[in-house]
Amino acid sequence: xxxxxxxxxxxxxxxxxxxxxxxxxxxxxxxxxxxxxxxxxxxxxxxxxxxxxxxxxxxxxxxxxxxxxxxxxxxxxxxxxxxxxxxxxxxxxxxxxxxxxxxxxxxxxxxxxxxxxxxxxxxxxxxxxxxxxxxxxxxxxxxxxxxxxxxxxxxxxxxxxxxxxxxxxxxxxxxxxxxxxxxxxxxxxxxxxxxxxxxxxxxxxxxxxxxxxxxxxxxxxxxxxxxxxxxxxxxxxxxxxxxxxxxxxxxxxxxxxxxxxxxxxxxxxxxxxxxxxxxxxxxxxxxxxxxxxxxxxxxxxxxxxxxxxxxxxxxxxxxxxxxxxxxxxxxxxxxxxxxxxxxxxxxxxxxxxxxxxxxxxxxxxxxxxxxxxxxxxxxxxxxxxxxxxxxxxxxxxxxxxxxxxxxxxxxxxxxxxxxxxxxxxxxxxxxxxxxxxxxxxxxxxxxxxxxxxxxxxxxxxxxxxxxxxxxxxxxxxx
Amino acid sequence: xxxxxxxxxxxxxxxxxxxxxxxxxxxxxxxxxxxxxxxxxxxxxxxxxxxxxxxxxxxxxxxxxxxxxxxxxxxxxxxxxxxxxxxxxxxxxxxxxxxxxxxxxxxxxxxxxxxxxxxxxxxxxxxxxxxxxxxxxxxxxxxxxxxxxxxxxxxxxxxxxxxxxxxxxxxxxxxxxxxxxxxxxxxxxxxxxxxxxxxxxxxxxxxxxxxxxxxxxxxxxxxxxxxxxxxxxxxxxxxxxxxxxxxxxxxxxxxxxxxxxxxxxxxxxxxxxxxxxxxxxxxxxxxxxxxxxxxxxxxxxxxxxxxxxxxxxxxxxxxxxxxxxxxxxxxxxxxxxxxxxxxxxxxxxxxxxxxxxxxxxxxxxxxxxxxxxxxxxxxxxxxxxxxxx
Numbered sequence: 045x046x047x048x049x050x051x052x053x054x055x056x057x058x059x060x061x062x063x064x065x066x067x068x069x070x071x072x073x074x075x076x077x078x079x080x081x082x083x084x085x086x087x088x089x090x091x092x093x094x095x096x097x098x099x100x101x102x103x104x105x106x107x108x109x110x111x112x113x114x115x116x117x118x119x120x121x122x123x124x125x126x127x128x129x130x131x132x133x134x135x136x137x138x139x140x141x142x143x144x145x146x147x148x149x150x151x152x153x154x155x156x157x158x159x160x161x162x163x164x165x166x167x168x169x170x171x172x173x174x175x176x177x178x179x180x181x182x183x184x185x186x187x188x189x190x191x192x193x194x195x196x197x198x199x200x201x202x203x204x205x206x207x208x209x210x211x212x213x214x215x216x217x218x219x220x221x222x223x224x225x226x227x228x229x230x231x232x233x234x235x236x237x238x239x240x241x242x243x244x245x246x247x248x249x250x251x252x253x254x255x256x257x258x259x260x261x262x263x264x265x266x267x268x269x270x271x272x273x274x275x276x277x278x279x280x281x282x283x284x285x286x287x288x289x290x291x292x293x294x295x296x297x298x299x300x301x302x303x304x305x306x307x308x309x310x311x312x313x314x315x316x317x318x319x320x321x322x323x324x325x326x327x328x329x330x331x332x333x334x335x336x337x338x339x340x341x342x343x344x345x346x347x348x349x350x351x352x353x354x355x356x357x358x359x360x361x362x363x364x365x366x367x368x369x370x371x372x373x374x375x376x377x378x379x380x381x382x383x384x385x386x387x388x389x390x391x392x393x394x395x396x397x398x399x400x401x402x403x404x405x406x407x408x409x410x411x412x413x414x415x416x417x418x419x420x421x422x423x424x425x426x427x428x429x430x431x432x433x434x435x436x437x438x439x440x441x442x443x444x445x446x447x448x449x450x451x452x453x454x455x456x457x458x459x460x461x462x463x464x465x466x467x468x469x470x471x472x473x474x475x476x477x478x479x480x481x482x483x484x485x486x487x488x489x490x491x492x493x494x495x496x497x498x499x500x501x502x503x504x505x506x507x508x509x510x511x512x513x514x515x516x517x518x519x520x521x522x
Numbered sequence: 523x524x525x526x527x528x529x530x531x532x533x534x535x536x537x538x539x540x541x542x543x544x545x546x547x548x549x550x551x552x553x554x555x556x557x558x559x560x561x562x563x564x565x566x567x568x569x570x571x572x573x574x575x576x577x578x579x580x581x582x583x584x585x586x587x588x589x590x591x592x593x594x595x596x597x598x599x600x601x602x603x604x605x606x607x608x609x610x611x612x613x614x615x616x617x618x619x620x621x622x623x624x625x626x627x628x629x630x631x632x633x634x635x636x637x638x639x640x641x642x643x644x645x646x647x648x649x650x651x652x653x654x655x656x657x658x659x660x661x662x663x664x665x666x667x668x669x670x671x672x673x674x675x676x677x678x679x680x681x682x683x684x685x686x687x688x689x690x691x692x693x694x695x696x697x698x699x700x701x702x703x704x705x706x707x708x709x710x711x712x713x714x715x716x717x718x719x720x721x722x723x724x725x726x727x728x729x730x731x732x733x734x735x736x737x738x739x740x741x742x743x744x745x746x747x748x749x750x751x752x753x754x755x756x757x758x759x760x761x762x763x764x765x766x767x768x769x770x771x772x773x774x775x776x777x778x779x780x781x782x783x784x785x786x787x788x789x790x791x792x793x794x795x796x797x798x799x800x801x802x803x804x805x806x807x808x809x810x811x812x813x814x815x816x817x818x819x820x821x822x823x824x825x826x827x828x829x830x831x832x833x834x835x836x837x838x839x840x841x842x843x844x845x846x847x848x849x850x851x852x853x854x855x856x857x858x859x860x861x862x863x864x865x866x867x868x869x870x871x872x873x874x875x876x877x878x879x880x881x882x883x884x885x886x887x888x889x890x891x892x893x894x895x896x897x898x899x900x901x902x903x904x905x906x907x908x909x910x911x
Contacts, residue, residue, distance in 0.1 A: 218552045219863070223821070223844045251843050274845075274877050276897075291575065291897025295874050319568075332574065 119460030121446045123470065124516040125490060128153060128172055131161055132499035132511045136435045137487040139257075139301065139359075139414045141475035142199035142207065146238055149477070149485050150207050152195025153512060156214040160194045162236060162243070165514055167483070172514075175236060178211050181243045182232045190214070190221065190228035197269060198302070200260020206235040206244075208267050208282070212254035219273060223252045231255040233267050233280040233287075249278050249287050257301050263309040264325045270313065275299045277313070277323060277330060290330055293321065298353030301414060304360040304369050306384060312369065314356040322384065335382065335391040340375040358412040361424070366451070370416070370424055372398050377412040377428060379449055379456070396456040398426040400445045408432070410439075415476040415486050419520065424449040425476060427462065427486050433472030435489055435510070436503035443469035444488070446517070462515070468493060470515055471505055484517040553865035553875070554848050554904065561866040561874055561900045564594070564602055565613045570658040572600045572613050579893025579901065581627035581637075582883040586685075589650075590883060590891055591635055592901065593623035601637065601664050603653055604901060606885055611901055612653060615664030617646065625735050625881065628683035628690060630705055637666070638678030638692055645669040645678070645690070645703055645710075672701040672710035682736040682744070684758075691736050691744045691756065698730040698748060700756060700763050713756060714763040716748025721778035731778065737785035737793055739807040745793065751780035753805070753812075771801035771814040784827035784882070786835065788853075796824020800839055802851060818849040818858045826882025828890055832909015836890050838864065838879045846879045848892075848904065864892060864902055874900060 128134060131153055140152025149165040159177035166173065178192035179185050193214025200208045213228035221227035230248035237244070249255070253276070255269035267280045273296035278289045294300070294315040304312040311323040318337035323330050337357055353374065360371030360382065369382040377399040382392050398416075403409045411434070415427035426449070430442030443461035450457075462470035473488030489510040492501050501509040550556070564579075565571030576596040583591050590604040592611075599620035602613045617623065619642050626638030635648040646666040672678070676694035683690050690703040698717035703710045717730035733747035744756040753768045772780035776799055786794040793805040800822045802815040818824075819839040825846070827837040833853060840846040848861040864876040880895025888909075892902040 218549050219845055220552060223840075292877075293898070297873060316568075330575070 119458070120463045121459045121461070121517070122465055123462055123486070124518065125464050125513045126165055126172060126516070127490075127511055127513045128161075128163055128174075130499075131163070131174065132492075132501060133158070134161065134512050135502040136194070136474070137512055138194070138196050138474045139198050140195040140209070141477045141485060141487050142201065143477045143479040143483075143485060144201050144207060144238065145205070145480060147480055148238065149479070149514060150199050150236070151487055151514065152199070152209065154194035154196070154212075154214065155191075156193060157191070158193065158214070159191045160211070160214070162195065162209075164238075167479075175241070175243065178232075181234065182211060182245055184229060187229075189226060192232065194254070194256075196254065196256040196272075197258025198260070200262065200267070202235070202260070202262050202265060202282070204237075205239065206237045208233075208235050208260040210234065210249065210255035210258050210267055210269050210280075212256050212272070216273065222273070228252060228254060231269070231271070235282070246280055246282070246285070247287075249280055250274075250276060250289055257299060257303055257313070259303040259305050259311065261305045261309050261311065261325075263307075266325065268303050268305070268311050268323070270294075270299050270303065272296065272299060277321075288328075290323070290328075293330075294356075298355050300356035300358075302357065302359040302371070304362055304371070304382075306362055306369075307364060307367065310384065312360070312382075312384065317355050318373070320382070333391070334388045337373050337392060338378045338380055338394045339373060340378070359414045359416045361416055361418050363418055363451070365422075370395075370418065370449075370451075372412045372416055372426060374412055376404075376409050379424070379426075395454070396449060398424075398428055398447045398449070398456075400428050400430055400447075401458055403430075413444075413472065413474050415473040415488070417476040417478045417484060418451075419478055419484060420482045421520070422451045423520075424451065425478075425484050425517070425520070427470070427473040427476060427488070429472050430461070430469075433474075433489075435472070436505065438472060438489075438505040441469075441471050441491065441505045441508035441510075444472055464490065471508070471510055473515065482520075484520055486515040486517070487512065488515060489513070490515075550867075551862070553862045553867070555861070556867055558905045558907075559864070559866055560868075560903045561872070562604070562609075562611050562903065563900055564592075564600075564611050565658060565660065566610070570613070570660055572602065572660065573597075574898045576600060577899040578880060578895040578897070579899050580622065580624045580880040580895055582881040582891055582893045583627045583629055584883050584885055585629040585633055585635075585650075586631060587633060588886040590885055591627055591629060592881065592891075592893055593617065593627045593637060594899070595622035595624065595640075595880075595895070596897075597621070599623050599639070601635070601648060603650070604891070605654065606887060606889060608654060613658055613660060614648070614653060615659070615662045617666070618663045619644075620646075622677075624679060626678050626681040626692065628681055630683065630688065631685040634705075636669075636681070636683070636690055636703075636705075638681040640677035640679065640695065643671045643673065643675070643677045643694060645672060645681075645692075669703065669708060670710060672703055673697065673699045673712050680733065680735050680746075682738055684738045684742055684744070687742055687758065689758070691738070693732050693736065693746055695732075696728075696730060698732045700746060700754065702756075716746055716754045716763075716765075718749060721749065723779070731781050733782035733785070735782065735785045737787055737795075739787060739793060740791050741807070743807060745785070745805070745807065747780075747782040747795075749778070751777045751797070755807075766810060768805075768810060768812055770795060770797050770812065771803050772797060772799045783824045784837065786827045786829055788829055788833075794827060794829075794835060796827050796837055796839070798823055800824060802827075802835075802837065804853075815851065815856070816858075818851060819847055819860060821847065825879045826892065828882050828884035830884060830890060830906040830909055831888040834906065834909055836882075836884075836904070836906060838882060838892060840878070842878055845875075845877045850906070864894075866902065876900070876902060 134153035136154040153161045159179040162175040192211040194212040196212035230251045233246035253271035256272040258269035265282045275294040300314040318339040357371045360369040379395040410429035432439035446459040471489040473486040475487045492509040580595045581593040599617040620639035622640040637646040679695040681692040688705040736746045751769045753766045784796045804813045821840045835851040876894040881893035890904040
């Protein structure tokens with residue numbers, strides 16, 4: 045285990061001498077009022093000939109919008125942050141964030157074409173520790189096979205205090221290397237013991253496949269997963285060492301990215317056209333429910349990443365109090381509740397839309413992130429992307445918004461753009477969790493301004509270099 | 523210089539990341555051409571469809587009238603029919619007691635459907651009757667006649683039919699018995715075994731090795747593969763099962779674990795076959811000569827092999843943990859073409875890729891059918907280029 049020995053001071057300093065090219069300011073969202081106005085004009089026989097009145101109305105509308113924007117201060121929420129020293133080339137994080145009962149934030153950092161890392165942040169010591177690269181931890185270093193590039197699924201904490209997870213591959217080469225010697229060897233089930241700092245490798249679960257969705261259930265002491273690309277539902281029984289493959293759940297381009305587990309150890313996922321399945325560990329059987337997610341009808345193609353299917357839930361969290369899941373689906377970031385115990389037909393309820401208001405009604409509302417967590421204050425915290433966000437594949441370097449939904453009052457609120465104390469915007473996140481003390485953490489991208497260029501970057505979002513960071517929202521979730 | 527290096531690196535990262543994430547033209551290149559393939563669910567989703575975990579398609583056969591029959595394996599086995607003109611799969615019912623029907627579905631000249639089951643090992647007869655006029659009732663037991671067990675305490679592992687002779691032939695598991703069933707007399711005969719013992723292997727490997735299909739040639743002789751990858755022949759005139767001095771192509775040293783996955787009788791009288799080591803071969807049943815045609819894919823297994831109008835062969839390979847690819851072979855030129863993954867992209871309506879193919883058949887109109895064998899499975903229709911006979 046390599047300790048990065050980077051201790052942070054409470055004050056965030058900004059390097060004013062940083063390269064100006066790397067200081068691209070975040071774009072603010074463009075208003076859509078003008079566009080809609082233009083679309084409503086009556087059709088004309090000679091559309092290129094405009095009347096003076098049309099021009100006047102259009103100009104007036106533009107002036108109004110600009111004036112309103114100029115006068116309306118941008119609402120912001122400030123988050124603290126920590127980068128991952130020595131790991132500036134890590135290029136993504138999806139779902140892999142868990143704050144243990146020890147208060148440490150466990151993080152999986154991804155690196156396409158190279159080794160991912162298991163890292164944790166200790167808030168008591170304010171330091172970040174690199175447990176190691178996943179290929180080495182898997183015992184595959186030097187084999188010349190596809191690297192263990194990611195932890196792409198949720199961590200879980202066992203009754204023994206260990207942190208359980210499964211690894212994932214990075215590049216798939218259009219599956220041309222699937223099952224070949226140089227291809228990805230397969231996901232490893234693993235456990236990290238915070239007491240010893242050691243990782244136990246339970247071996248490969250399903251050959252050649254990664255685990256891009258997963259969850260750990262402390263009740264049955266099992267690591268669950270959905271594999272990529274063949275979308276099999278699999279699990280590892282830690283006590284017995286048994287590895288089970290229950291077969292295919294979906295197509296590779298529409299594997300849901302979150303498995304939810306209720307208090308009884310039942311495992312839920314979504315598949316097909318907004319359907320939900322449940323795996324019961326008592327019967328070892330998968331059952332498909334009648335419930336349907338509130339998926340918005342597909343329209344024109346957005347040219348989105350092919351594996352962003354808009355047919356499943358993106359993320360869910362289990363609420364021990366109401367014994368319901370709360371989740372955000374993929375097509376329009378619709379917030380819903382899912383009550384497994386409710387009668388068929390009333391299990392799923394729409395609660396709102398966790399999208400930036402200006403984008404919510406648009407067809408191209410940014411793809412929902414995985415950044416949903418339930419605070420101790422009974423509020424759901426969701427980091428909505430300001431533009432389509434997926435690290436280097438993002439549509440723009442636009443600030444994320446923190447959106448909350450109060451389970452007590454039903455109030456949904458956009459708390460504003462997420463910014464660092466130095467003014468930099470959070471450019472997107474894809475994981476969230478709530479600490480025992482109520483602190484809320486996110487992992488995502490931030491513009492690389494202020495960081496030494498020699499360390500490198502995770503990539504660039506439309507020309508803006510970024511690196512990964514742990515974002516810390518204090519005093520909100522209590 | 524340093525800045526230029528950084529910008530170049532960033533540009534490279536943008537390019538490579540985009541290339542790895544998007545389904546662009548590059549991915550179209552690795553799958554079967556989309557103007558030649560489509561898929562059908564096994565019924566009418568979401569209700570009237572063969573359920574997941576019961577839909578693994580492990581048998582396909584074409585009836586004399588052109589209807590395509592299929593059988594599934596899983597928690598329960600189902601029979602379905604596909605009428606090419608009608609266009610959708612019609613589930614016919616549950617094959618009571620069966621969990622698997624593996625290349626063990628044949629149709630007689632009269633149109634009766636014979637099903638060889640596992641693990642029961644019975645032959646069941648289903649007589650079609652106004653199938654498309656009956657409501658779909660998923661879970662309803664199929665009305666069949668039980669024709670008995672050809673070999674006691676054995677499952678049926680494969681079946682084929684000599685329509686002219688009214689004779690069904692099959693293999694059983696685990697004993698690797700070769701049997702015959704006479705449709706006229708209703709009598710089964712155990713003709714011997716094609717494997718005496720399991721090959722040397724790890725201690726958990728206990729299965730005898732035999733072919734996953736059988737084939738009847740133009741003289742009515744029946745062929746299967748058995749131990750050591752050897753071909754076996756049953757001569758109905760001599761009423762004798764014999765081991766031939768012929769081994770199907772294998773990676774040298776792997777003969778004892780090699781088997782024929784798929785057989786195909788060509789109108790020329792030649793028999794084509796694909797082995798579990800992934801070789802295609804041509805077998806002359808008169809001269810008793812095998813020609814190794816090489817490996818169409820770098821993968822193992824040839825799970826299906828059919829002949830399209832015009833004479834081109836189509837097959838599919840890739841084992842259970844792999845991703846299946848379709849290939850073609852032109853016997854006249856001796857040329858292979860790898861056509862890619864079995865993938866249907868009809869966004870935004872449906873999209874699906876099959877990873878494991880369990881059965882393959884060619885319809886009377888030349889449409890090639892591929893049956894997917896996974897927890898969730900569909901029937902694929904592949905339209906090969908028109909060929910003149």
